[in-house]
Amino acid sequence: MTLPALDRTPVATRTNRAGLVLLGLLLLGGGLIGLVVGFGGFGSSNQGRPVLDPVARDFAATHDWFWVAVAAGCLVVAALALLWLRAQLSTDRLRTLNLESDRSRGATTMTASAVERACAEVLQARRGVAQASAVMLGDDYDYRLVLSISLNGRESLRAVDDVVQAEVLPQIRNVLDSQDLPVRIEYLIATRVRRVPM
Amino acid sequence: MTMKLTNRLLAVLVALALLVLGVLVLVEIAWVLLLGGSTEVLLPYTGITDYLAGLAWDSRPARAILIGMVIIGGLLLLTELRRSRPGLLTLASSGGSVTVGADRRSVEKAVAASATDVEGVSAAVARVSSRKISVSAVAGPRDASGLREALTSRMQSWLEGLNLANPPALSVRVDERKSR
Numbered sequence: 398m399t400l401p402a403l404d405r406t407p408v409a410t411r412t413n414r415a416g417l418v419l420l421g422l423l424l425l426g427g428g429l430i431g432l433v434v435g436f437g438g439f440g441s442s443n444q445g446r447p448v449l450d451p452v453a454r455d456f457a458a459t460h461d462w463f464w465v466a467v468a469a470g471c472l473v474v475a476a477l478a479l480l481w482l483r484a485q486l487s488t489d490r491l492r493t494l495n496l497e498s499d500r501s502r503g504a505t506t507m508t509a510s511a512v513e514r515a516c517a518e519v520l521q522a523r524r525g526v527a528q529a530s531a532v533m534l535g536d537d538y539d540y541r542l543v544l545s546i547s548l549n550g551r552e553s554l555r556a557v558d559d560v561v562q563a564e565v566l567p568q569i570r571n572v573l574d575s576q577d578l579p580v581r582i583e584y585l586i587a588t589r590v591r592r593v594p595m
Numbered sequence: 596m597t598m599k600l601t602n603r604l605l606a607v608l609v610a611l612a613l614l615v616l617g618v619l620v621l622v623e624i625a626w627v628l629l630l631g632g633s634t635e636v637l638l639p640y641t642g643i644t645d646y647l648a649g650l651a652w653d654s655r656p657a658r659a660i661l662i663g664m665v666i667i668g669g670l671l672l673l674t675e676l677r678r679s680r681p682g683l684l685t686l687a688s689s690g691g692s693v694t695v696g697a698d699r700r701s702v703e704k705a706v707a708a709s710a711t712d713v714e715g716v717s718a719a720v721a722r723v724s725s726r727k728i729s730v731s732a733v734a735g736p737r738d739a740s741g742l743r744e745a746l747t748s749r750m751q752s753w754l755e756g757l758n759l760a761n762p763p764a765l766s767v768r769v770d771e772r773k774s775r
Binding site for chain 1: 599602603605606607609610611613614616617618620621624625627628644647648649650651652653654657658660661662663664665667668669670671672675676679681682683684685686688691692693694695696697698699701702704705707708725756757758760761
């Protein structure tokens with residue numbers, strides 16, 4: 398069983414993919430249709446005609462509504478392009494954690510970066526861990542924790558994982574008062590045994 | 596990661612181009628229809644339309660442009676629709692609300708490093724996909740008989756130690772060219 402790589406900007410990734418696939422389809426389709434016309438696929442009379450037909454040019458020159466429609470189309474394209482650019486700034490990363498589920502009792506929040514730093518420090522103190530980082534993703538009421546742990550090769554992956562799951566995770570869940578907090582743990586296996594700094 | 600970055604750069608460029616072009620065309624139309632202008636403001640559209648009006652579908656430049664469109668469009672579709680390799684190999688210790696995995700690239704490097712630890716192997720490369728782990732090793736100058744079996748056994752025990760949820764099939768290939 399495998400999982401895709403962690404994506405902290407899923408909206409941007411999906412939007413970019415959809416936009417570029419659409420662009421690819423338009424270029425491929427337009428290019429193929431143009432080539433078919435050029436090679437006489439729509440009749441030999443069309444093959445020598447200009448790309449911008451004089452009939453179409455005259456029609457556009459004499460009908461104002463045509464340009465209003467073009468302007469409306471341009472407005473839609475510009476608005477979509479602006480939304481596409483805005484999607485690049487979106488991130489799934491959480492900034493604050495809401496610790497109070499009952500809003501009538503007020504609001505208690507904690508910055509997610511503080512939790513992330515604390516998690517990384519707790520993990521880095523464990524034997525077999527060379528480096529660790531944590532990131533909280535989601536929104537105020539539905540979040541998950543992602544831990545990235547680089548091993549130093551002094552302990553087996555299984556041994557480190559046992560300690561993380563049995564000791565570190567319950568500790569983090571207790572602090573956050575969320576016993577069923579979804580967690581994703583990513584291990585980076587050491588190629589060689591790394592020296593531990595004294 | 597590189598693919599994601601390339602996609603992002605490309606997306607920003609295309610989106611900016613569309614935004615600028617859309618606004619420029621809007622300005623030109625508004626200038627002519629609303630303000631009664633008769634000349635170009637920012638976009639040299641007369642030159643473009645004159646060029647297209649003189650360009651036949653079967654002309655060489657038109658075909659070159661169209662072939663370019665087909666190639667770029669095809670490449671874009673191929674790269675965007677290609678199935679990406681997994682980022683994480685799930686470990687058997689996953690369960691409930693905890694998902695545990697080993698980074699695919701680090702597994703590839705560690706498998707290759709473990710393979711070179713086998714006596715008689717001078718170099719090794721590993722490739723991991725969701726279905727298969729392929730190890731290609733180069734035998735050293737000594738006799739390479741039995742090396743493939745030794746390497747397979749070593750790799751199997753190494754992978755068992757990893758405790759993967761669904762271990763991919765292992766394929767080991769030994770290149771003996773240099774040992775001859």
